[in-house]
Amino acid sequence: MTQQAWKPDGGxxxxxxxxxxxxxxxxxxxARDGFVQIENLFPDDVANAMEAVLANRTPWRTIFTxxxxxxxxxxxHEMAALPVQQSQQLQxxxxxxxxxxxxxxxxxxxxxxxxxxxxxAGHPLxxxxxxxxxxxxxDFGREIIGCDTVNRSDAQATLYAPGDFLTRHDDSYxxxxxxxxxxxxxxTREWKSDWxxxxxxxxxxxxxxxxxxxxxxxxxxxxxxRWHAVTYVAxxxxxxxxxxxxxxxxxxxDVPG
Numbered sequence: 001m002t003q004q005a006w007k008p009d010g011g012x013x014x015x016x017x018x019x020x021x022x023x024x025x026x027x028x029x030x031a032r033d034g035f036v037q038i039e040n041l042f043p044d045d046v047a048n049a050m051e052a053v054l055a056n057r058t059p060w061r062t063i064f065t066x067x068x069x070x071x072x073x074x075x076x077h078e079m080a081a082l083p084v085q086q087s088q089q090l091q092x093x094x095x096x097x098x099x100x101x102x103x104x105x106x107x108x109x110x111x112x113x114x115x116x117x118x119x120x121a122g123h124p125l126x127x128x129x130x131x132x133x134x135x136x137x138x139d140f141g142r143e144i145i146g147c148d149t150v151n152r153s154d155a156q157a158t159l160y161a162p163g164d165f166l167t168r169h170d171d172s173y174x175x176x177x178x179x180x181x182x183x184x185x186x187x188t189r190e191w192k193s194d195w196x197x198x199x200x201x202x203x204x205x206x207x208x209x210x211x212x213x214x215x216x217x218x219x220x221x222x223x224x225x226r227w228h229a230v231t232y233v234a235x236x237x238x239x240x241x242x243x244x245x246x247x248x249x250x251x252x253x254d255v256p257g
Contacts, residue, residue, distance in 0.1 A: 015042075015127060017137070017140055018041060018042060020040075021040075027143055027144050027145075027146060030145055030221060031146055035226070037212060039218050040217055047187065050187055051216070051242065057123070058125065058159075060076070061074060061108055061109065062105075064104060065094065065103040066094065066097065098165065104166040106165070107164065107240075108158050108159070111125045111129040111157055112154065129155055132246065145180060149250045150250055151249070152251055156244075156245060158243050158244070159242055161241075162233050162236070163232075163235060164241075168202060169229070170224070170228070171225055179248070180223075181222060181223055182222055182224050182245070182247050183219055183248065184199060186220075187217065188239065188243070192238070195234050196231045196233045197214050199211065200212075202229070211231075
């Protein structure tokens with residue numbers, strides 16, 4: 001794919017990584033710990049532009065597991081049209097499922113799907129998902145996680161608003177794709193720890209090993225499978241938790257150029 005100018009606000013920001021990153025040291029940290037958190041991933045102009053896109057220009061949808069464990073997706077107008085009683089029943093089912101085991105509720109934008117179908121043509125997030133499948137990002141990811149067979153990034157934009165969460169899971173996905181590592185690129189400023197929304201890692205006994213607070217222009221890579229969660233965002237949280245989340249895969253490349 002050819003590098004493109006990214007123009008979320010009419011400017012000429014070019015999607016690119018921070019050239020000053022110490023890749024050797026970062027790769028050593030990942031090899032040692034099975035994860036690494038990298039600050040200042042993008043130059044300031046790119047990070048600031050992405051923050052503005054996520055906060056102001058993204059048509060968020062809601063995704064959750066219902067009481068039967070089925071994944072349900074709603075666009076904003078569909079959620080708004082739900083009768084109050086049905087909406088309350090759905091929320092009760094979401095929480096009931098979360099008490100039992102794996103469940104989630106958050107907001108997302110399917111960057112790959114909308115790029116492929118032509119929906120929201122020209123949206124800046126389409127250029128971001130293309131960038132995540134270009135050699136600059138893939139070579140970077142291969143170097144950091146120490147896996148030269150990675151040939152694809154799967155990704156979506158996510159917003160954890162007050163009341164959103166993702167319970168403990170390990171990112172296993174059967175035999176459909178071969179996920180080598182997950183990544184979370186954070187675009188959240190001035191987050192308070194008691195608002196929740198932490199990326200939490202667990203050991204095999206479900207004991208917390210490490211927790212990362214939402215931050216700005218920071219990417220966390222971690223091996224798959226690995227038990228982790230995003231903790232419940234408190235109703236009194238004063239902001240949303242914005243990120244690009246995804247996986248470095250070894251599989252079929254199907255992102256349009």
